[in-house]
Structures are given as C-alpha cells and as structure tokens.
Amino acid sequence: MGTTLDIKIKRANKVYHTGEMLSGVVVISGKDSVQHQGLSLTVEGTVNLQLSAKSVGVFEAFYNSVKPIQVINSTIEMVKPGKFPGGKTEIPFEFPLHVKSNKVLYETYHGVFVNIQYTLRCDMRRSLLAKDLTKTCEFIVHSTPQKGKWTPSPVDFTITPDTLQNVKERALLPKFLIRGHLNSTNCVITQPLTGELVVESSEAAIKSIELQLVRVETCGCAEGYARDATEIQNIQIADGDVCRGLSIPIYMVFPRLFTCPTLETTNFKVEFEVNIVVLLHPDHLITENFPLKLCRM
Amino acid sequence: GGPGASGRPSQTWRLGGAGSERVNWAGGFRPTGHVTGKMAAFPWHSRNRNYKAEFASCRLEAVPLEFGDYHPLKPITVTESKTKKVSRKGSTSSTSSSSSSSVVDPLSSVLDGTDPLSMFAASADPATLAAAMDSSRKKRDRDDNSIVGSDFEPWASKRGEILARYTTTEKLSINLFMGSEKGKAGTATSAMSEKVRTRLEELDDFEEGSQKELLNLTQQDYVNRIEELNQSLKDAWASDQKVKALKIVIQCSKLLSDTSVIQFYPSKFVLITDILDTFGKLVYERIFSMCVDNRSVLPDHFSPENVNDTAKETCLNWFFKIASIRELIPRFYVEASILKCNKFLSKTGISECLPRLTCMVRGIGDPLVSVYARAYLCRALLTEMMERCKKLGNNALLLNSVMSAFRAEFIATRSMDFIGMIKECDESGFPKHLLFRSLGLNLALADPPESDRLQILNEAWKVITKLKNPQDYINCAEVWVEYTCRHFTKREVNTVLADVIKHMTPDRAFEDSYPQLQSIIKKVIAHFHDFSVLFSVEKFLPFLDMFQKESVRVEVCKCIMEVFIKHQQEPTKDPVILNALLHVCKTMHDSVNALTLEDEKRMLAYLINGFIKMVSFGRDFEQQLSFYVEARSMFCNLEPVLVQLIHACVAYCFITIPSLVGIFTRLNLYLHSGQVALANQCLSQADAFFKAAISLVPEVPKMINIDGKMRPSESFLLEFLCNFFSTLLIVPDHPEHGVLFLVRELLNVVQDYTWEENSDEKIRIYTCVLHLLSAMSQETYLYHVDKVDSNDSLYGGDSKFLAENNKLCETVMAQILEHLKTLAKDEALKRQSSLGLSFFNSILAHGDLRNNRLNQLSVNLWHLAQRHGCVDTRTMVKTLEYIKKQSKQPDMGHLTELALRLPLQTRT
Numbered sequence A: 001m002g003t004t005l006d007i008k009i010k011r012a013n014k015v016y017h018t019g020e021m022l023s024g025v026v027v028i029s030g031k032d033s034v035q036h037q038g039l040s041l042t043v044e045g046t047v048n049l050q051l052s053a054k055s056v057g058v059f060e061a062f063y064n065s066v067k068p069i070q071v072i073n074s075t076i077e078m079v080k081p082g083k084f085p086g087g088k089t090e091i092p093f094e095f096p097l098h099v100k101s102n103k104v105l106y107e108t109y110h111g112v113f114v115n116i117q118y119t120l121r122c123d124m125r126r127s128l129l130a131k132d133l134t135k136t137c138e139f140i141v142h143s144t145p146q147k148g149k150w151t152p153s154p155v156d157f158t159i160t161p162d163t164l165q166n167v168k169e170r171a172l173l174p175k176f177l178i179r180g181h182l183n184s185t186n187c188v189i190t191q192p193l194t195g196e197l198v199v200e201s202s203e204a205a206i207k208s209i210e211l212q213l214v215r216v217e218t219c220g221c222a223e224g225y226a227r228d229a230t231e232i233q234n235i236q237i238a239d240g241d242v243c244r245g246l247s248i249p250i251y252m253v254f255p256r257l258f259t260c261p262t263l264e265t266t267n268f269k270v271e272f273e274v275n276i277v278v279l280l281h282p283d284h285l286i287t288e289n290f291p292l293k294l295c296r297m
Numbered sequence B: 001g002g003p004g005a006s007g008r009p010s011q012t013w014r015l016g017g018a019g020s021e022r023v024n025w026a027g028g029f030r031p032t033g034h035v036t037g038k039m040a041a042f043p044w045h046s047r048n049r050n051y052k053a054e055f056a057s058c059r060l061e062a063v064p065l066e067f068g069d070y071h072p073l074k075p076i077t078v079t080e081s082k083t084k085k086v087s088r089k090g091s092t093s094s095t096s097s098s099s100s101s102s103v104v105d106p107l108s109s110v111l112d113g114t115d116p117l118s119m120f121a122a123s124a125d126p127a128t129l130a131a132a133m134d135s136s137r138k139k140r141d142r143d144d145n146s147i148v149g150s151d152f153e154p155w156a157s158k159r160g161e162i163l164a165r166y167t168t169t170e171k172l173s174i175n176l177f178m179g180s181e182k183g184k185a186g187t188a189t190s191a192m193s194e195k196v197r198t199r200l201e202e203l204d205d206f207e208e209g210s211q212k213e214l215l216n217l218t219q220q221d222y223v224n225r226i227e228e229l230n231q232s233l234k235d236a237w238a239s240d241q242k243v244k245a246l247k248i249v250i251q252c253s254k255l256l257s258d259t260s261v262i263q264f265y266p267s268k269f270v271l272i273t274d275i276l277d278t279f280g281k282l283v284y285e286r287i288f289s290m291c292v293d294n295r296s297v298l299p300d301h302f303s304p305e306n307v308n309d310t311a312k313e314t315c316l317n318w319f320f321k322i323a324s325i326r327e328l329i330p331r332f333y334v335e336a337s338i339l340k341c342n343k344f345l346s347k348t349g350i351s352e353c354l355p356r357l358t359c360m361v362r363g364i365g366d367p368l369v370s371v372y373a374r375a376y377l378c379r380a381l382l383t384e385m386m387e388r389c390k391k392l393g394n395n396a397l398l399l400n401s402v403m404s405a406f407r408a409e410f411i412a413t414r415s416m417d418f419i420g421m422i423k424e425c426d427e428s429g430f431p432k433h434l435l436f437r438s439l440g441l442n443l444a445l446a447d448p449p450e451s452d453r454l455q456i457l458n459e460a461w462k463v464i465t466k467l468k469n470p471q472d473y474i475n476c477a478e479v480w481v482e483y484t485c486r487h488f489t490k491r492e493v494n495t496v497l498a499d500v501i502k503h504m505t506p507d508r509a510f511e512d513s514y515p516q517l518q519s520i521i522k523k524v525i526a527h528f529h530d531f532s533v534l535f536s537v538e539k540f541l542p543f544l545d546m547f548q549k550e551s552v553r554v555e556v557c558k559c560i561m562e563v564f565i566k567h568q569q570e571p572t573k574d575p576v577i578l579n580a581l582l583h584v585c586k587t588m589h590d591s592v593n594a595l596t597l598e599d600e601k602r603m604l605a606y607l608i609n610g611f612i613k614m615v616s617f618g619r620d621f622e623q624q625l626s627f628y629v630e631a632r633s634m635f636c637n638l639e640p641v642l643v644q645l646i647h648a649c650v651a652y653c654f655i656t657i658p659s660l661v662g663i664f665t666r667l668n669l670y671l672h673s674g675q676v677a678l679a680n681q682c683l684s685q686a687d688a689f690f691k692a693a694i695s696l697v698p699e700v701p702k703m704i705n706i707d708g709k710m711r712p713s714e715s716f717l718l719e720f721l722c723n724f725f726s727t728l729l730i731v732p733d734h735p736e737h738g739v740l741f742l743v744r745e746l747l748n749v750v751q752d753y754t755w756e757e758n759s760d761e762k763i764r765i766y767t768c769v770l771h772l773l774s775a776m777s778q779e780t781y782l783y784h785v786d787k788v789d790s791n792d793s794l795y796g797g798d799s800k801f802l803a804e805n806n807k808l809c810e811t812v813m814a815q816i817l818e819h820l821k822t823l824a825k826d827e828a829l830k831r832q833s834s835l836g837l838s839f840f841n842s843i844l845a846h847g848d849l850r851n852n853r854l855n856q857l858s859v860n861l862w863h864l865a866q867r868h869g870c871v872d873t874r875t876m877v878k879t880l881e882y883i884k885k886q887s888k889q890p891d892m893g894h895l896t897e898l899a900l901r902l903p904l905q906t907r908t
Helices: A058-065 B049-056 B076-089 B108-111 B115-122 B127-148 B155-165 B194-208 B219-238 B242-257 B262-290 B309-323 B327-338 B340-344 B347-364 B368-382 B382-391 B396-405 B408-413 B415-424 B432-445 B450-464 B470-487 B490-504 B507-510 B516-529 B531-536 B540-545 B551-568 B575-592 B598-613 B621-634 B641-657 B665-680 B683-699 B714-729 B743-750 B760-778 B791-795 B799-822 B825-844 B852-867 B871-887 B893-901
Strands: A004-009 A023-032 A035-038 A038-051 A069-079 A082-084 A086-095 A115-126 A131-142 A155-159 A174-183 A187-188 A193-202 A206-221 A224-238 A245-251 A268-280 A284-295 B172-177 B211-217 B703-706 B710-714
Touching: A023 A038, A023 A115, A069 A086, A069 A115, A082 B309, A115 B470, A131 A206, A131 B743, A155 A206, A155 A284, A155 B893, A174 A268, A193 A206, A193 A224, A193 A268, A193 B262, A193 B714, A193 B893, A206 A245, A224 A268, A224 B347, A224 B683, A245 B347, A268 B540, B115 B396, B155 B262, B172 B219, B219 B242, B219 B262, B242 B262, B242 B327, B242 B368, B262 B309, B262 B327, B262 B340, B262 B368, B262 B490, B309 B327, B309 B340, B309 B551, B309 B871, B327 B347, B327 B368, B340 B347, B340 B382, B347 B368, B396 B415, B408 B432, B408 B710, B415 B432, B415 B450, B432 B470, B432 B598, B450 B470, B450 B490, B470 B490, B470 B516, B490 B516, B490 B540, B507 B516, B507 B621, B516 B540, B531 B540, B531 B575, B551 B575, B575 B598, B575 B621, B598 B641, B621 B683, B641 B683, B641 B714, B665 B683, B665 B714, B683 B714, B683 B743, B714 B743, B714 B760, B743 B799, B760 B799, B760 B825, B799 B825, B825 B852, B825 B871, B871 B893
Parallel strands: A187 A284
Antiparallel strands: A004 A023, A023 A086, A035 A082, A038 A069, A038 A115, A115 A131, A155 A174, A174 A193, A193 A245, A206 A224, A206 A268, A268 A284, B172 B211, B703 B710
16 A cells, blocks of 8 residues: 545535635655655646537537636645655645636536536656656635625416417317416525426326426537537426415525536536426426526625 | 251151161161061051941941031131130240241242142143233233323334234335436436436436336235345445435335325335435434544534534535435435434524425325325424424414324423413314313323423313313313323322312213223322322222222222232231222122123132232231131132132141140141141141141150149140041152151151150050051042042052052061060060050051961960960950951951961960
8 A cells, every 4th residue: 555645625515716715735645655756736727618419510610619728727836855754744735716817717517518627636746666646636616706686586487388389289288277486587506496386277187397407508609609408407396196276386406516607708608597397198298498597696 | 947857867767767877766676585586577568448348338427528518627717716815925935936927828938939739730720820911911001001192102103003004915016226316417318308318217227237126026025125125225324335325215215106005005104214214314323423523522402503514514415415306206205304414504404494395295296195295294303393383373283283193202391382372272173171181191101391290280180170071071181190190199199089089970970981080090000009108099999989880890990909919019917908908809809790700700819819918917917817807708709719818827827826835736736727728738738737746746745734733745645646647648748758758757756755654655656657557558548638639649559659658567567566575574564465465456457467477476466465364355355256257258268267376365
C-alpha cells in the first residue's frame, strides 16, 4: 500500500460562491516516507458543450465553436520538492475563487449537452521512476444570489380537449376538465415547484399524472445553434383514477446539480420547462408545457 | 427428632440378628440342652389361612367398613378438642417436639414433596393440574388485558393480529425491478410516451439482469420473500450499498400499489411497512451516528443546530434522492419512512412535511391504497398529527380517534390538555363520556405526569359522576377505576366504589352491567394484593353485594380467590380476611349442585383449598381447629376440600399430641391418628404418626399414676403394643425404607425397653409379633383399609418378602426359646410352663405343622409345659380336644398324628 493522496474540502456540501475562499486540506498518507518533486493544487472550471447526434452534420460549420470553455484555471504550488514523512500529513490550503473581469463562475450544472464542472486537482510530482500522484475532486459552485426581490409569477391553467393542440381527431377524445395552477413559474431553485391540480371531470379513467422536468440546452451562437430538450426527471403526482374535484398537490424538488439558475450566455443557454403530463385510459397522453425561470436567491 | 433419627440399625431385624452388634441378637439362638437340643434354629412356616372360610365356619358376623360410614375413630378428633384445653395447661413444657408447627401441614412439608405416594396421587389427576395451570394462565391473560384495555392496541399486537386475520389461498406475485432507479435524474430520454419509455426502461433493467418477477406464490412464499428482502435490505446497508438499499425499499413499496389479492392487502401492508420501518430506522441511526463526534453524543431531544454539517448533508442527500423517485407510491412511503430524519435539518421540518405528505396521498387513485398510505403516515408521525389535530378545532370525533389510536404514553403526558379539549368540544354528535372513556383507557396504559394525577382524576370524575344514564356511567367508570387503582390509595378507590354503588343501585341498574362491574372488581383486586387492605376498603363488600345473579357472583368470587391464592404470600389469621373470604368461598361452594360439572367443582375446590391452606393461627391450635370445623361444615359438598381439611386436621393432631402429658394418651392418640390418616389415605402422614409413636415407646415409665395410685405400666404397654402391631399389618411399607420397616423399628424399641425383671411381657409381645408376621405372610390379609393397598397387594406374595418375613419369625422364635430356657429355674418353672403352652398354642394357631421341625418343636413345647406339673390339666385336655376337632377340618388331617404324639400327663 503506497502513498495516497486525498483532498478534503472544508464544507461538507462542497458549495462555494465567487469570491469565496475554497479551503480544505490535502492529506498525504502512507506507511513510508515519500520523496517528491513538489505538490501543486489546480482549480479548473470548464463548460463542456456537446452537440446532439441529430445536430451534428447540420452545424458542422461551427463544430469548432463547441470546444470547452475554460472559466477558471489556476495553480498554486503548495509544497516545494522534498520529502513527506511516513504516516499522515495534512496540508491545509486556501484558494480564493477569483476570476478575470471578463469571466463568470457559472453555477455547476450537469446536463446532457452542457456541462459546467469545477474540479480541484492535486498533483504530486515525483522522480522519473515513480509515477506522479494525482487526486481530483469536484466542488460545486453556486452562482451569487440575485439581488432584488423575487416576485412570484403564478399561472392558472385549464386543460380540456379544446385547449389541446396537435390533436388529430378531436372528436375521438374523451371529455375532461382539469384545472390547476402553478404558484410560480419564476422559481427559486432551492424551493420546490408547487401548485395544485384538480381533475374536475374526466370521462376516461385517469392512469397517471406526472410532472416532467425538462432541460432545454442551446449550444452555438448567432450563426447557428442546436437546441435540445431532454427530460431531467419525471415525478408522478397522481397514480390511478383520482378523486374528482379534490386538489392534488403539484410538488417537485429541483434536483441538485441537474438544475441551475436559467443561464444565457453568448455560446450556450440552459433553460428549464415543466410539463404536466396526464395519461388517460386507454392511451391518451396530454401534456401542458410551462417554461420556468430558475433563479437563486 | 423422628423415629428414623434414633440411630438404631434397623438391619438387626432385617438380617434376622446375624452380624448385629447387639448382644441379645448377635449370637442368635444358641441351642441348649433340654428344650431344643438338636436344632440350630427353627424355621417358621406360617399356616395358610382362608380367613373367609374361617369366618364362615366360626359364624362370625362380618361387618365390612365402608369409607364414609360411621367409624368409632371419627369423633375422636372432636372429643380431643374438648379435652385438650384441660390438658394443655400443664403441658407447656412438653411441646418442644412440635416447635416446627408454624407450617400448616408439617407432615407434608417434612416430606418436602418427595413422597412418591402423594406424588403419584397428584399425578393421577392431571386434569386438576391442567385446570389449575389453565386458570392461572387465563388469569394472567386477563390481567394483561385489563392493563392493555379492550380497545387500544399498540402496533406490535395489531400487527400480529392483522397478519393472522388477513390471509389468502390465492396465488400472489412479486414484481421487482431492481435495475435503474426510475426517474433518476439525468436519464437521457426525451419526453416520449409512457408506454415506450417504460418498455425501454424495462429493457435496461433486463440488461442489468435484476428484474424479478415471481408468480404463483403462496402466502407463505410471499411472506418469506418479503422477509428475504428485509434481510437483503439490512445486508445491503451493512455492506454500505446504500443505493441498493434504497432500491429495495422503493421496489417493496411499489408492491403496495398492487391490490390484486385484496384480502391479503392488509397483511402485505404490514409486511412491507416493516421493511420501510427498518429502512427508516437504518437511515435515522446512520445520520444520528454521524452526529456523534469524539466529544459528545447527541441527546435524544437534540436541536438541528447541534447536528454537524456532514450529517445534515447526508440527510439532505437522502431527501433529494427520495424526492426524485418517479412513482408516487414509493416516493410517498419512502419519504414517510424517513420523515423523522427531518429533525436533523430543522425544528419545524416534520410538521411542515406532514401536510404536504397528507395532500400527496390524494394523488393515489385507488381508495384502498390511499387509505393505507394515510394509515402509514399516522403511524409514523403520531406527535405531529396531534399538533395538527389541536389546531383543527376540537372536533369530538377526531379527539376520540386520536385517543384511541395514539400511543398511550403520548396521550397520558398530555392528559390535562385533553381534558381541556374534551371540556371545550362540542358534544353534539359525539358524547363526552365516550371521550372520557377513551382518555381513561389511555391512562390505564400509561402514566400521566405525577403532578397532574389527582387533578386529572378530579376533573374526569366530576364529569363521570354527573352522567345520568347508568350504562354511560358504568362504561366510563369502569375504565377510570384502573387509573384510580394505579395511582391512588384505598381512600380514593373507596370513594369511586361508593360512587359506582350509588349510581348503579337505583332501579337495579347493576343487573344490566355485570360485565363492567366485574371488570371493576378485577381491576381493584389486581392492584390491591394485600387483602387486609382490600377488605378494609369499606365499600368493597357492599360492592360485591351488587352481584346478585348467582353465576356472576360465583365468577367474581373465583376471581377474588384466584388473586388471593396468587398473591397471598404469608399465612393469615386476619379476622377481616377470614370472614370475608369464608363468605366468598361459601358463595362459591353453595353454587355447587347436582348439575355442576366436575371441572367446575374441581376448580372451586382448588380455590377453596388454596384459601384453607393460607389460614394459620400460628400456635393457637384451638382457633385453627375451630376454623377447620367451621370450614368443614361450610364446604361439605366438595370432596377435595374435605380431604384438604382432613389433611389439615391430621397435621393438627400431629402438632398437638406432643403437648399432652399422659404418655399412654399420647401413644394411643398417635396410633389412632395414624389409623385415621390411613383411613383417609394420608399414607405419609400415617407413617409419621407411627414413627412418632415408636419413638415415644422408650419413654414409657415403669410406673404410672392411675387414679392417684402408682401402678406398673407394663400391662398398658402390652395392650398398646398389641394394638399397634395389629395396625401395622395393614400399613404398607414405605418405598424408600426396607421391608417391614415399622415392624422392625418397633421390635428394636421393644427389645431395648427396660422390662420388669421376672416379667414375660416382652415374650408375650414377641408371640404377638409372630402372629402378626404369620398374618403378614398370607396372600390376602385379614383386614384392610379401603383404598389403601397393604403389603399383600404391594408385594403380591413376593418370595423375597416372604423370606424376609420368615427370617424375622425365626429371630423372634429364637428369642422366645432363649427366654424359655432362662426360665428353667425352680421359681420360674410355672412361668416356663405357661409360656411354653402359650407358644404351643401360637404355633398351633399360626404355624404350618406339616413342617416336621415345627411339628417337633410343638411336641417339645407340649412336654415342656407339662414337665414340672405346673400346668392346669383341664387346659391341656381342652387343648387336645381342640386339636382333635381341628384335625377333622379339611387340610388339617396332619393334626390327628400330632395329637397322638401329645400325651396327657396325669398328676401322679
């Protein structure tokens, strides 16, 4: 069992904001003492853009434009070449999260076509004979809370056969009336999406009612772009033929990492939507779409 | 010390004198000169007797003694009790031997339960034992019930009940997708139709190879599978596979959406919520353990500030994970199962989540599934539910539901709140007395804070006592009696009982409420184990008077006696207890009639006996006896009780006899008591009496005072011993002692007794013993005691027994002959002659004269009797005539020849 390298970030949730001090310890542990050529710590933040399969080809023109965008990349030398004694050595570090004036620390986001990720890497360089040791750990950046007051934007909705688009034969649809509201489409990311839904009437039995959280990721720039909507999660709020006239809560927690405040930059966009999906017997799928605006307060 | 402790080697007799250290017997019989010169020892051969035929031929009237008939021994005990007072005065110094008399039945206690006879007798009646055990078990069950109350069930018991009740024979299925977590964030599928997506996910699952569909399971299979899942949940957790654990829980809770075999659903709910509970506990404990650092352990009532960030983060992570569970039902159940973990995050977390989860259930379409989901929520979150109920305005029905469903401890600690709420709530629709009843049920189970107790009782009783309808009243009062008994003294209980009597007496309202009244009694006696306290509760007996229907009254009496037997540790002579319980027992006894079942009788007798056993007046034997006399007259219909009383009286005799002065009185009483004990099949007791008598014999003085004159005691002793030996014929041998143990013991005593010089009494006794031993060797004895197997039945003429018997005879004969030899001096010739003749007569009567040596011995004795001319010729003539007459009897022909060898000596 050789030497191991570990990074322990001070905050348990590993969440940091721009301008804050990322701190923690690097732990070197091993039975024997270890010779090294220096220990360095690198903070790296990148936005990875990826084109969906269907987009490739059409937008080959700007293929190059989807190369990763580096948001932050800086290295500090922690320890000069020398020797670590056997046992456990903890070296504390502090890393101010500052960026150049033209850059922004976007909030960490794990998407499909857009990924914003921050890592902290510790490298122990060693002589030619021994392999260098590296340890990487992700930390999470939350964007600075927005200033100003958050104002809710409630939405009422009514779904009936008549409100539907994309219906081939409206006459074949069973009759139904679903009413409800979202407390706000303008959402604070730490708060759940809430609202109510009432099945006032429905000829057909209800199979399921679901909330589908969708990410809409746009890569590219003015010349051309790819826009893809994918599901983040699907939360069932009603299972089976629910009671008519009884309000069913709409409630969805925004998953961490997979959501971020709605983001719009010159190169990419990350937006979110929620679909209220009603499944009727025998096989009707009714979707009502609501664009959301996520923010961090 | 008993006779066994005398230290005398009983083998003296067993071995017929050989090898004994005692001079008299050690040498055995040494053949000497003129009497029996040629013989070493005479073997004894008993004549076989046909007592029946002899009786018939003698025309003696046979009066068989039936058990229960008048018997001259019976009134003796009573007679003794009258004379005793006189004799006791002077006997204070002579009672040392009865110092162990504080035990009710010293005879049985001496035996220490090892007496095989009584053990056999006990085991011969397993039904009694079973009934006794059964009753005590029932009693225990009932006790449990009275504590738990009739309509409150903690989950643990409810759980078992559900599992037992909701069963099915239909085939069940379990369908588990252990693959990817549905709805896991980041699934790269666009919004497509449910059907397509599900299919794709199923394909994914198949690729992961972990989909299980188990069809056609029997209920037991199903239970086993669920148990396996429970185990694999624990295993996964233990091996740090938290995600797998979560998956198992999700898949399990999904099973709850399947109502296909509806009658099994409740049991399924129980099984699966067990898993959920396990999971919730694991998560909670895990997070809790993370809060424990080196310095401190988190207290049970911690606040979120004390929880460290790592623990909080872990907890938050769980909630985020669960929030993303795709399907409603698993999401609901899993969140509910770890709801308690909200405590780590915020103080108000649980109460904030509760309304949301409650509303969430509305999304469940199937009414059954949704009702059960709500039930689970209630179970998980009693406290928070309560807070909500409080806010919701005091709906009486709701309050009642809360009180009947929540944990009793929970209700009890808030009793004052509840009383406040009950007072305020609107009575229309749901009567308050039911609310108080529900509250009382909770208080019967759990204790309210000490400081509130009296106030609670006062507040509650204030309402209860105002109830007009006796039914409402008694239903409520019944419940509150438990609380009163638990926390208060007899004074309060008395007040409550008085109040109940006051309410239930008008219009004989009690007639409609026997079960409740009975329950009250049970509760009271369950708490007042000290019966002197119980009966000093003034209203207790008046309360009993309300049970006027006989069957109910007897039931109540039985309950009281059961509790008494169970809890009374010390024997008592408390007149209050005795009076009350005699009354109670009499009630039970008087219920016995021709239609009473045997079982019932046995039960009643068991209870009454339990009481009799616990009554002791210590050294005050008169009281004790008069109690027995009273008991006998009261309980004459129950045979086991009479047997018990006989035991008690026998024990009483055993204790009392040593206190008497007159030695012969004592001896005869021991003998009589032994006979009585024998007559009542108290074998071990009889043994003890006989042993006591044996050990008393050496104390008999040579002279005794009779009517102011000193007289020699020998003739009295002789009479007693003869009587004693006659009794010993029918006393069966003790299985642990040797053959004829008592006879040998008595012989030892006789031998060691200092007889008058120049007296033949000892030899006369030996002659008697010879008669006894002859009688003993008969196939069927001359007399018996009903229901007692004497040695004839015990040994059944076993040759070893007969051999032992004959050896004894030889030793006895040797003694007699030895003695005869010593009488060969002038002054004793007359005695020699008379003893010789008497011995001759004995042989004639009991010996088998077909035996040559015995025949020869008798001829020698005949000559000896006549040798010195001291014999009465007329007697000799008569004897010879008798022999000739006898020889005409069947099988006696050999006497003819004998007669020819017996010359009559004429005085010349």
